[in-house]
Amino acid sequence: xxxxxxxxxxxxxxxxxxxxxxxxxxxxxxxxxxxxxxxxxxxxxxxxxxxxxxxxxxxxxxxxxxxxxxxxxxxxxxxxxxxxxxxxxxxxxxxxxxxxxxxxxxxxxxxxxxxxxxxxxxxxxxxxxxxxxxxxxxxxxxxxxxxxxxxxxxxxxxxxxxxxxxxxxxxxxxxxxxxxxxxxxxxxxxxxxxxxxxxxxxxxxxxxxxxxxxxxxxxxxxxxxxxxxxxxxxxxxxxxxxxxxxxxxxxxxxxxxxxxx
Amino acid sequence: xxxxxxxxxxxxxxxxxxxxxxxxxxxxxxxxxxxxxxxxxxxxxxxxxxxxxxxxxxxxxxxxxxxxxxxxxxxxxxxxxxxxxxxxxxxxxxxxxxxxxxxxxxxxxxxxxxxxxxxxxxxxxxxxxxxxxxxxxxxxxxxxxxxxxxxxxxxxxxxxxxxxxxxxxxxxxxxxxxxxxxxxxxxxxxxxxxxxxxxxxxxxxxxxxxxxxxxxxxxxxxxxxxxxxxxxxxxxxxxxxxxxxxxxxxxxxxxxxxxxxxxxxxxxxxxxxxxxxxxxxxxxxxxxxxxxxxxx
Numbered sequence: 001x002x003x004x005x006x007x008x009x010x011x012x013x014x015x016x017x018x019x020x021x022x023x024x025x026x027x028x029x030x031x032x033x034x035x036x037x038x039x040x041x042x043x044x045x046x047x048x049x050x051x052x053x054x055x056x057x058x059x060x061x062x063x064x065x066x067x068x069x070x071x072x073x074x075x076x077x078x079x080x081x082x083x084x085x086x087x088x089x090x091x092x093x094x095x096x097x098x099x100x101x102x103x104x105x106x107x108x109x110x111x112x113x114x115x116x117x118x119x120x121x122x123x124x125x126x127x128x129x130x131x132x133x134x135x136x137x138x139x140x141x142x143x144x145x146x147x148x149x150x151x152x153x154x155x156x157x158x159x160x161x162x163x164x165x166x167x168x169x170x171x172x173x174x175x176x177x178x179x180x181x182x183x184x185x186x187x188x189x190x191x192x193x194x195x196x197x198x199x200x201x202x203x204x205x206x207x208x209x210x211x212x213x214x215x216x217x218x219x220x221x222x223x224x225x226x227x228x229x230x231x232x233x234x235x236x237x238x239x240x241x242x243x244x245x246x247x248x249x250x251x252x253x254x255x256x257x258x259x260x261x
Numbered sequence: 262x263x264x265x266x267x268x269x270x271x272x273x274x275x276x277x278x279x280x281x282x283x284x285x286x287x288x289x290x291x292x293x294x295x296x297x298x299x300x301x302x303x304x305x306x307x308x309x310x311x312x313x314x315x316x317x318x319x320x321x322x323x324x325x326x327x328x329x330x331x332x333x334x335x336x337x338x339x340x341x342x343x344x345x346x347x348x349x350x351x352x353x354x355x356x357x358x359x360x361x362x363x364x365x366x367x368x369x370x371x372x373x374x375x376x377x378x379x380x381x382x383x384x385x386x387x388x389x390x391x392x393x394x395x396x397x398x399x400x401x402x403x404x405x406x407x408x409x410x411x412x413x414x415x416x417x418x419x420x421x422x423x424x425x426x427x428x429x430x431x432x433x434x435x436x437x438x439x440x441x442x443x444x445x446x447x448x449x450x451x452x453x454x455x456x457x458x459x460x461x462x463x464x465x466x467x468x469x470x471x472x473x474x475x476x477x478x479x480x481x482x483x484x485x486x487x488x489x490x491x492x493x494x495x496x497x498x499x500x501x502x503x504x505x506x507x508x509x510x511x512x513x514x515x516x517x518x519x520x521x522x523x524x525x526x527x528x529x530x531x532x533x534x535x536x537x538x539x540x541x542x543x544x545x546x547x548x549x550x551x552x553x554x555x556x557x
Contacts, residue, residue: 112473112475113473203462205470207460220400222399
């Protein structure tokens with residue numbers, strides 16, 4: 001304990017001295033750590049952050065639903081479902097492989113460019129950016145679900161079927177409850193990534209927190225507003241990260257106690 | 262394409278006029294006495310003996326207008342080595358005023374944000390439609406004006422916004438502007454639109470949003486507005502020119518904070534203004550400015 005404390009203090013003090021005594025420290029402080037600008041930028045950036053939260057909440061719900069559907073399709077047994085499985089595989093391959101920013105551009109600029117409707121919702125860049133995030137993240141999350149489904153021993157399904165449950169009932173009441181519980185930690189991991197990627201909607205117009213910070217940066221020739229945005233993202237992601245750790249730990253304790261899933 | 266041809270024709274006509282009247286303008290070298298801090302030999306430069314000028318990549322018409330085949334990269338990105346285009350010509354005029362011949366000028370591509378980043382710079386001065394603001398002047402040296410700026414609203418023909426004749430009538434529409442520009446600030450402070458102003462990384466992205474009708478109007482500096490409305494958009498129009506905040510908006514060249522060259526560049530600009538060269542360059546490359554309605 002004492003050793004850990006001493007080495008921590010020494011390492012951080014050395015790093016601190018290295019940074020503070022660097023030749024560019026004063027310039028760095030002025031450009032990145034302007035306290036007055038930090039405070040004056042905060043209200044605007046916090047308001048813009050509401051858009052990040054909105055995008056995150058809507059897409060998260062849609063991702064949970066769509067990804068589960070894809071994972072279930074991919075896990076369907078038997079040759080009859082082969083075409084569906086192929087489609088699910090193509091989907092995950094394509095959307096995991098595409099850069100997210102490309103999908104955002106394609107949907108938010110591409111679909112309104114078709115001029116299919118004059119409705120406001122159709123032209124909304126935010127809406128199509130949410131769809132883009134949902135498509136991309138569903139591909140990741142579907143794989144997480146699939147890992148969970150495969151982690152449930154096949155004997156569980158066999159036992160359920162022998163009790164007279166249909167294939168669907170077995171999936172719904174026996175397999176999925178166990179599968180989903182096991183993958184909650186990696187699911188939350190993906191959602192932390194999603195929270196940060198909400199900043200991508202800015203490239204198609206809407207002003208979210210990071211873009212608001214960029215506006216402040218360009219107006220003041222100073223990078224401090226990014227600190228405001230970073231702080232807001234941390235305030236959102238750190239509690240989620242701690243919750244993930246807690247759930248992993250709880251799961252481990254249950255497992256060790258022999259309680260099963 | 263017909264509009265493109267038209268613009269070319271106008272440019273050619275102006276070119277002839279400009280050439281006819283520019284015979285008497287000979288730039289004097291930056292001075293020969295050793296005491297002159299702006300003498301070429303006394304300047305502290307990125308590359309000794311060479312003037313290194315930065316601009317954004319891509320560089321846009323009508324600021325840079327190179328022949329096709331000599332682009333840096335990208336569709337509207339032109340070779341800066343030929344003094345064609347408003348900023349290109351201005352840069353070469355300043356270089357000449359400072360005593361540099363054309364082959365002593367080097368160009369570097371520098372993105373807007375990097376032009377004012379702390380630390381050493383890889384250009385002697387930088388010009389890419391950077392508007393002067395007091396806040397910006399804290400982080401970098403900004404030269405005197407080489408162009409007094411006006412902002413204009415671009416829209417699609419036949420849309421409701423195209424009929425607006427006053428600033429007040431612009432309020433109910435949705436606007437877009439390029440991120441980090443004074444166009445954005447001016448849209449918010451002058452038009453004060455009912456809905457949030459959308460921002461875009463590039464003008465091409467903003468233009469796409471305008472074509473998609475995701476925004477009703479796009480606010481850009483006037484020369485860019487002219488080029489968009491007449492060349493880039495097949496059905497574009499300039500709604501009008503916004504009143505500027507007491508004429509204080511102008512383009513500045515960016516130099517390293519505290520650079521000794523700043524005073525020399527300002528001296529060169531002042532000389533070019535006095536002998537009419539700046540006005541000629543502006544007339545030749547941005548002469549179309551006269552045709553847009555002013556919004557009150």
